[in-house]
Amino acid sequence: MDDNVCISIRHVSKTFGKHQVLSGIELEIKDGEIFGLLGPSGAGKSTLVKQLAGLDTPTEGENFLFQQRMPSLSLMKRIGYMAQADALYEDLSAKENLQFFSTIYGIRGKKQRERIREVMELVDLSAHLNKRVANFSGGMKRRLSLALSLLHEPELLILDEPTVGIDPVLRRNIWDAFYDLNKRGTTIIVTTHVMDEADKCDRLALMREGAIIAVGTPEELKEKSNTNSLEEAFLAFGGE
Numbered sequence: 001m002d003d004n005v006c007i008s009i010r011h012v013s014k015t016f017g018k019h020q021v022l023s024g025i026e027l028e029i030k031d032g033e034i035f036g037l038l039g040p041s042g043a044g045k046s047t048l049v050k051q052l053a054g055l056d057t058p059t060e061g062e063n064f065l066f067q068q069r070m071p072s073l074s075l076m077k078r079i080g081y082m083a084q085a086d087a088l089y090e091d092l093s094a095k096e097n098l099q100f101f102s103t104i105y106g107i108r109g110k111k112q113r114e115r116i117r118e119v120m121e122l123v124d125l126s127a128h129l130n131k132r133v134a135n136f137s138g139g140m141k142r143r144l145s146l147a148l149s150l151l152h153e154p155e156l157l158i159l160d161e162p163t164v165g166i167d168p169v170l171r172r173n174i175w176d177a178f179y180d181l182n183k184r185g186t187t188i189i190v191t192t193h194v195m196d197e198a199d200k201c202d203r204l205a206l207m208r209e210g211a212i213i214a215v216g217t218p219e220e221l222k223e224k225s226n227t228n229s230l231e232e233a234f235l236a237f238g239g240e
């Protein structure tokens with residue numbers, strides 16, 4: 001395996017009862033990439049990234065992160081995961097949420113105060129540090145979730161539809177934060193069903209009904225399918 005491979009998904013399938021949700025997924029994601037999984041609702045994107053985050057296992061096949069087999073407790077501290085639903089304590093302030101998760105990661109004292117300041121700046125929420133999360137808007141909650149996933153400075157960030165329900169201006173801000181992190185060396189895997197967001201990724205896998213139907217840079221995918229947009233490319237590759 002190449003040294004610069006961050007994620008290697010090897011013949012991964014998943015069934016829930018009789019329902020096959022992933023079938024024979026083969027994929028390699030390199031260090032330093034922003035890699036997108038694009039597909040309609042139900043394509044299996046969340047199921048796949050949950051496995052990469054160590055929260056679920058394949059029925060068949062294996063996932064390797066940093067050349068080690070998942071799930072692995074020791075790998076968890078190298079990964080930041082932002083789930084589709086925000087897992088926040090609504091009755092606590094943003095700061096209290098950040099302090100709680102920092103403690104879980106073993107970040108304390110001065111380092112904790114520094115990290116809280118840095119991640120809140122990154123997601124542009126510094127002015128709301130002491131506000132109760134129950135009073136946050138949907139977009140603010142998403143950004144706080146992102147801040148929480150960044151506290152321990154993960155090498156790999158796994159984002160499940162990070163900008164759902166966020167207006168276009170904020171979406172841009174959040175993507176600026178992703179680019180910023182990526183420039184500093186963080187590998188990012190992001191699921192989306194939004195085409196303009198997919199266009200921002202270095203490479204993409206197009207998913208449909210639990211299978212990958214094409215992989216490449218947005219430009220390659222358009223060229224290969226002889227189309228002008230990812231939406232058309234997706235249809236040309238057999239998506240719907």
Ligand SMILES: Nc1ncnc2c1ncn2[C@@H]1O[C@H](COP(=O)(O)OP(=O)(O)OP(=O)(O)O)[C@@H](O)[C@H]1O
Nearest residue numbers: 016019021039040041042043044045046047048193
């Ligand atoms: N724990 C589970 N038990 C049974 N079926 C499940 C489970 N988790 C996911 N599924 C099914 O697997 C399929 C794929 O779901 P998944 O959430 O991975 O899709 P997705 O591409 O992420 O879609 P979305 O964007 O809507 O989240 C769906 O049909 C879903 O109902």
